[in-house]
Amino acid sequence: MASHFFTPSPTPTATGDAVYVATVPLKASPGPPQLIMSMAYSLNLWKLQHFMVLIKPSSPIPQEVIVFDFQPRNPESIEAAISVLSGNLIPGVVLARRLKNVPRQRCWMVGSSKGNAMEMAIEFNNSWETDLRVGFHDCRHYTNELVQHLTGEIQILERLPRS
Template sequence: MAFAALFSSSKPSPVLTTRENAKGRDAIYVAAVPLRAPRGPAQMLVSTAYSLGAWNLQHFMVIIKPSSPHPQAFVFDFQPQDPEDFYVMLSALFSGQVAGVVLKRSLKRIPKIRCWFVGFSNVNGVELANNFSEGWSTQLIVGKHDCRHYTNGLVEHLTGKQSVLEHLSLHSLKKPE
């Protein structure tokens, strides 16, 4: 119930935002970016869908901001090896398996839009994410084993919170009061 309240409140939770509770804990975020597609009409379509906020036509990833004074955050995501390949897109659209890859990159700062704080990891979040990613099957099947499943699984592994994207979609689609 407290998890649902975290996403339904327009005000930050005082429990989760105090420095005392955050000390020594890595902050976990979920971010959304436009799907990558082959150049041309397909790319224009997914960019438009992203701009309009079409939830299922976004690429999701997990960002970990270590509690150490380390200046950078780390992004973990799962995507096709070549997301801009036309044949990969066709196969993915028809629920075919495509070769995927788990990526880890660094960021200088946390994005300000389409990025949601979802909790804290009690132990080294980057190490936990590395271990989780090593065991993740890289056979991508859209709708069955894709970036959404990876994001939900990694967030649950880091924070214990289940189905985080479902909660975020309900919150992000909710009209302001």
Template sequence: MAFAALFSSPKPSPLLTTRENAKGRDAIYVAAVPLRAPRGPAQMLVSTAYSIGAWNLQHFMVIIKPSSPHPQAFVFDFQPQDPEDFYVMLSALFSGKVAGVVLKRSLKRIPKIRCWFVGFSNVNGVELANNFSEGWSTQLIVGKHDCRHYTNGFEKAKESVE
């Protein structure tokens, strides 16, 4: 869990380097967003829990900003195929297997909040993420094989090829 230490430390990450060292290398970030819930009572419960700070579950994603002059970044994340389905949520809460999917989307810019720089890739980060995602099992089990494991697994895959 290489990323977990980055989130809890108030000190700047030692992975941050100067622009000269970054030239020609893809920047890797991890972002977190609050979990979504199905509409209705479940959504109201989750919203209330977040507003009083009683529930701090996050959905983690890998963001890659290519070194090429492309103005966009790419987000890779692992989530349930239908994250707002009530029965999917129930199954996930009780550690049941849920059909998952790895999504790839583009962003115009890197988020300013809940987003952490974790390092640079010496190889093509988008290609690496595509290859990693193809081999990722899509059977999601919360706490055992979920977005956190996907994010940490990507970091291990990145380290193994560099």
């Protein structure tokens, strides 16, 4: 298999918004399941992490960062855990929220949007199928496809550093 090196763009273009990918621990029900997910994240087990797309508008006025992600509608429920483990479809949801700044860890700039990233992300999210199936249609697929829609970068998660 050929190895691809990821070289982030140093700055967004004058017309595009900065696009980032970030990762956080997968959510799980409290107790042992959450402890296992936290350990997997701290050990940097790539497939047991939750991926998100962040957009930082290229406005001269400082603005909040918008985070988009795709996850189970109720990620901490026992029913979701059982469905995920059995490979069944579960109801998913695309979320959007705000952050004051881009995270300093486990976050990579992947490029600049080809236009107004917020409008493009809303358009993309309106067409995204929300039935989630881990390994086939999950946060990794959402992140790859939204980044491709915004920047043209293909299969970005395959090229991110894993440490």
